[in-house]
Amino acid sequence: MTFKKNFIIGLMLFALFLGAGNIIFPPKLGQLAGSDLAIAMFGFLITGVGLPLLAILAIAHAGGDLRSIADRVHPAFGLVFTMIVYLAIGPFFGIPRTATVSYEIGISPFLSGEIAAAQWPLLVFSILFFAITIGLAFNPAKLVDRIGKFLTPVLFLVIALLAVKSFADPIGTINPPDQTFGAHPFFKSFVEGYLTMDVIAALIFGSVITTAIQTEGVKTSKGLMKSMIVAGSIAAIGLSFVYISLGFIGATSLEAIGLQENGGIVLSLASELLYGSFGPIILAITILFACLTTSVGLVSACAQFFSKVVPALSYKKFVVIFAVFSTIVANVGLTQLISLSIPVLLMIYPLAIVLMLLSFIDKAFGRRPIVYALALIGTALVSIFDGLAGGGIVIEPVVNVLQHLPLHEQQIGWLIPAIIGAVIGYIITLATPAITAKG
Numbered sequence: 001m002t003f004k005k006n007f008i009i010g011l012m013l014f015a016l017f018l019g020a021g022n023i024i025f026p027p028k029l030g031q032l033a034g035s036d037l038a039i040a041m042f043g044f045l046i047t048g049v050g051l052p053l054l055a056i057l058a059i060a061h062a063g064g065d066l067r068s069i070a071d072r073v074h075p076a077f078g079l080v081f082t083m084i085v086y087l088a089i090g091p092f093f094g095i096p097r098t099a100t101v102s103y104e105i106g107i108s109p110f111l112s113g114e115i116a117a118a119q120w121p122l123l124v125f126s127i128l129f130f131a132i133t134i135g136l137a138f139n140p141a142k143l144v145d146r147i148g149k150f151l152t153p154v155l156f157l158v159i160a161l162l163a164v165k166s167f168a169d170p171i172g173t174i175n176p177p178d179q180t181f182g183a184h185p186f187f188k189s190f191v192e193g194y195l196t197m198d199v200i201a202a203l204i205f206g207s208v209i210t211t212a213i214q215t216e217g218v219k220t221s222k223g224l225m226k227s228m229i230v231a232g233s234i235a236a237i238g239l240s241f242v243y244i245s246l247g248f249i250g251a252t253s254l255e256a257i258g259l260q261e262n263g264g265i266v267l268s269l270a271s272e273l274l275y276g277s278f279g280p281i282i283l284a285i286t287i288l289f290a291c292l293t294t295s296v297g298l299v300s301a302c303a304q305f306f307s308k309v310v311p312a313l314s315y316k317k318f319v320v321i322f323a324v325f326s327t328i329v330a331n332v333g334l335t336q337l338i339s340l341s342i343p344v345l346l347m348i349y350p351l352a353i354v355l356m357l358l359s360f361i362d363k364a365f366g367r368r369p370i371v372y373a374l375a376l377i378g379t380a381l382v383s384i385f386d387g388l389a390g391g392g393i394v395i396e397p398v399v400n401v402l403q404h405l406p407l408h409e410q411q412i413g414w415l416i417p418a419i420i421g422a423v424i425g426y427i428i429t430l431a432t433p434a435i436t437a438k439g
Contacts, residue, residue, distance in 0.1 A: 001216050006227050009212050010234025011152040016205050017052065017239055018155065019098055019294030022196050023287060024105070026243045027270070028263035029192055030250025034177040036185040037251045041244060043186040047193025048243055051353060052202040053236045058356045059206025060228035063221070065305070066203040069359045073372040081355075082305070085348060089200045090302040091322045093341040096330035098291035098298070099126045105264045106284035106291075119331070126330045130323040132292065137300040137319050147293050155289040156238065158282050162267075163245035165274045170248075172255040184409070191411040197345065198239075200352050201294075204301045211304070299323055347380075347387030350414040354379045358422065371425030378421030382414035 001009075026044065033040035062068045066085060071078030088094070103125045115121055136147075181188060206228075213227045249270050250263065257269040271279030303318035313321075354375050365371045382405065385398050405413040 001213070001218060001223075001227055003230070005216055006230040007234060008149055009209060009216075009227070010231035011149075011156075011238075012147045012212065013056070013205065013209055013231050013235040014238040015147050015152040015155055015290070015293035016208065016297035017198055017201060017235060017294070018242060018290045019094075019101075019201075022048070022198070022239070022242065023246065023267070023290055024101060024263035025192060025196060026246035026263065027250035027253070027266035028260070029189060030247035030252075031254055031259055031266060032178045032181040033185055033189070033247070034175045034181075034251055034254070036177045036181070037174065037247055040181075040185040040189040041247050043189035044193045044247070045240060045243060047190050048196050048198055049236050049239050051193075051356075052198040052239075053232045054360075055199050055202035055352075055356050056206050056209065056228055056232040056235075057225070058359045059203060060210065060221075060225045062359055065207045065210070067305075069203075069355055072359070072362065072367055073355075073369055073376060079309070081348075081351070083309070085200055085352065086204060086302050086305050088341070088344050088348060089197055089204055090298050091325045091329065093344065094197055094201070095295055095298045095302075095322065095326040096332070097341075098295040099129045099326065099330040101264065102129060102288050102291040105268060106287040109268060109280055110284070123331055126327045129292070129295070130327045130330075133295045133299055134319055134323045136292075136296045137303070137323075138316055147296065151289055151293050155286065155293065158286045158289070159242055159245070161282050162249065162271060162274065162286070163241070166245060166249045166252070166270075169274070170252040171257075171270060171273050172252050174251045175254050178259065187407075187412065197341075199349065199356070200345075201298070203352060203356065204305075205297055207304055208297055208301050295326075299326075343387040343391030345387075346390045347383050350379050350383040350386075350412075350418070351376055354414075354418045365426050365429050368425070368429045370428050371422055374421035374425040374428075375418050376421070378417030378419075379414045382408075382417055386411065386414070 026041075029040060029044060030037055058069065059065060067078050067082040069078075070081045073081075100122070103122050107121070107125055111121060177185065209228065209231060210224065213224055213231075218224055218227055246263075246267070250266050253266060253270045253273075256273055257266065260266045260269070267283055268280060271283040273279070275282055299319055299322050302322050303315050306318050307313060307315040310318075355372070358372055358375060362371070382402060385395060385402060388395065389399065402408055402413055406416050407413055
């Protein structure tokens with residue numbers, strides 16, 4: 001493809017990634033990190049940009065979808081794990097969150113107190129929001145034109161208005177880090193990057209981008225990988241700019257607005273300081289466009305996957321099903337959605353990371369399922385209990401053992417068990433006759 005076409009697809013990928021979490025988490029991180037912003041942002045960029053870029057390339061390397069990687073463990077695992085990932089990032093948490101964040105940050109501030117406190121405005125807004133999502137997602141072949149050529153430039157422009165003004169005329173000075181931020185700003189921010197859901201989103205959006213590239217006439221695996229690298233790099237540069245800018249806004253806002261409960265409030269107050277009464281309007285447009293593009297991408301990706309799993313239902317029917325279901329879930333509220341999603345993310349995020357990283361090196365062990373399986377078992381033994389603890393279910397005997405793991409305090413205690421499992425699996429492959437795995 002020409003660079004221009006790759007660039008437009010890269011813009012679409014940037015817009016698909018840039019959703020609710022990507023906008024509301026960096027400002028809060030900036031407030032907490034303070035003078036540790038540089039090292040904190042480095043950790044956040046690894047999970048928020050670096051790993052998602054690797055995940056996009058892993059999908060291209062594997063042939064275009066998450067299941068083609070997960071099947072290397074076992075077909076049953078491939079189906080179940082892929083369904084869990086799609087449902088978590090899709091209709092259970094990710095898709096509804098796009099509507100609730102859009103409403104609470106982009107609409108609610110403009111409503112009077114009585115109306116804003118009522119439930120029906122969110123219901124009406126979510127119905128309209130997902131009706132637009134259905135219209136944009138009905139034809140996946142046109143997503144490049146609708147998102148890459150139109151929605152993304154508008155989105156990037158309004159973000160740039162906030163970013164440029166914040167650097168040119170900072171709200172205030174950067175203070176020392178908050179005491180609650182902890183002694184390990186890099187690892188704290190690394191785990192905070194989980195909340196963007198971008199690694200999981202990348203494993204899903206990979207199929208959408210693959211379809212877009214193939215629609216442009218790219219048929220070879222080499223051509224697909226080349227286009228993915230260009231598009232992924234463009235998206236990564238855009239995301240890095242947004243995260244650093246929003247983190248800087250948060251870090252310089254503490255004196256002016258105080259420590260706030262979440263990044264949405266930080267941005268709302270900061271935008272008003274930067275642009276006066278026009279600031280909340282800029283923020284509202286940013287949020288609405290960011291969340292809408294992500295909603296369209298997630299609905300499209302989930303519908304593409306499940307229409308293959310359940311051929312009796314067409315792509316368009318699944319688009320409607322997921323949009324309607326997400327409308328219902330969205331009315332639970334943003335705070336509840338975030339609290340419910342954290343335990344699930346702590347469980348499946350490490351598994352997705354390990355699965356993705358192994359896919360790049362699996363030729364070294366003949367793609368033997370035992371290596372994948374033992375590495376994932378080692379990961380799961382830690383991540384499942386981390387997820388339960390994140391949901392308030394603490395199993396003391398297990399926690400007492402896990403706390404002795406290296407890096408457990410930094411919330412990546414799953415890393416060493418994953419490596420040990422992979423090494424044991426590799427040793428087994430050396431000790432047994434070579435059997436080439438399917439796929």
